[in-house]
Amino acid sequence: MGKPLKWTFRVVVVVYMFLLVAWPVFLVAKNAFADGFADISAILTDPDTAHALRLTVIVGVQAVIINTIFGVGISLLLVRYDFPGKRLLSALLDMPLSVSPIVVGLALVLVYNGRTGWFGPALESVGYQVIFATPGMVMATVFVALPLVIREVVPVLEEVGDEQEQAARSLGAGPVQTFRRITLPAIKWGVIYGVVLSLARSLGEFGAVKVVSGNVLGETRTATLVVEEKYLNFDKGGAYATAFLLALIAIACIVVVSIIRPKEQVK
């Protein structure tokens, strides 16, 4: 009796995923290779596009490093300690998911721009430019990817509990030793998933970076901005090829993790 129903559900899900995700992504790949490898090699040899790809990776990696360190720290704070305002902090951490990235970009410009921002003029007078430069782009990327590590690590920390940490303390380990030898190995997979999600999100960030970077060709233009620029300039082949490379990196991250993750996590 349940069988036809089960098959109906399966077909619905498969068709839905195909129309929404698989087919469009496939078309991007197909268009990227419409002229064979011509478009791919063209963007790789174009110095401006190559610079944009390199900048994307630099900004993404920096943002991921910052988000990982702060993410693990804030997760420990949220799970292991009680303090007033904890729920407010928890709600605040989800804000980057709900606020449009373009609003994030505008907000950062308001605070850090070199002429009228709160900190901008002071920072610029000591020779440190934030807006229209890499630091601002890293900040914008950190902001939009902020909750990803935390949302992966918090449930793992909660599940592991603090008994192992207490046992380590009673055996003579200090807080740093306990973290390095007990906590970190226990949350390892949560951190790795968080890093991969953050990296994929950071490489693909568009709105906030567009506002903050100023989109200067060969200087602050990232790969996503290149895709838009090429698309608007009727360079469809270049746009699809760049988009394909971006998608490829993100998919590669997810594939690598699903291969190296332990088949069945031992409880």
Added chain:
Amino acid sequence: MSIEISGVGKRFGSFVALDDVSLSIPSGRLTALLGPSGGGKSTLLRIIAGLETADSGRVEIEGIDATGLPPQKRNVGFVFQHYAAFKHMSVRRNVAFGLEIRKRPKDEIKARVDELLDLVHLSQFGDRLPAQLSGGQRQRMALARALAVRPTVLLLDEPFGALDAKVRKELRDWLRRLHDEVHVTTVFVTHDQEEALEVADEIVVINEGRIEQIGSPDDLYDKPANDFVMRFLGPVTQLGDDLVRPHDLQLHTDSADPASVHGRVARITRIGFEIRVEVAPASGGQPVVVTLTRNEFLALGLDVDSPVSVRLSPAAQTVAAAPAGSASGEAKSTAAAGAA
């Protein structure tokens, strides 16, 4: 005295977990903290270990004031109810953890780990992960890990609570024998009075954040300080105004004996080798429970509704029953009157 606790108090919000507790735990013995859940015994153990801080009072371990010391400076071994095994480390590395932290030479660590794995009968499991061990084996590993650093005191928090009945009993015997070999001052928390009576040299009964009585298992069972201790340590029934153990009562059919309570058999239950007879007193009130051996029962030839008399056996221990909700009753010792 190995552990000296004076005036320790602890609250969680408005809940009083420990209320001005003072206690001396002697060196080299096995002491049980016994009481119902939520009575404060685990909190006291965790305060001794430094895993919890007391709101007031002092803790001294082997003459050193440990009140403000973090757990890693107290040199105590702690064993958790749910083992707290380091899941990503082999059994050997688990046991070696404390020694590695103390940066002992490699060959010394190896020798000590071998010695301990031998002691807890896990030598052939050294390279396994904790997930590949049974509950009882994991707990023995946790014990070896705690003992590896030669702690001043060994603290066990409901160590057998998560194990099934048979393994629990085995480990209990094993812990007793282990303690006779190792002689480290040991404190363990339990809510199982049988476990405490069987294993401990000394029992501290804790209830509602206060110590009810301290004594040897015999003291506690034979001379309970109040009705709480009496009730907690074993089965009780009420005869008149006194609490008494059901096995300290005798049944007979002599209805003329003035020292007896007369009534009728209300219910007969057989539990393995013992027979439980509930007698409804003729004067009304709660039924009196009497336990008999099978032979005693057969000799009396009782049936439901048989008229019967209940009296205290000689040397029976009674405690005045406290009215419901009031403080503990006064202990009193009675030589059973009118013994035949």
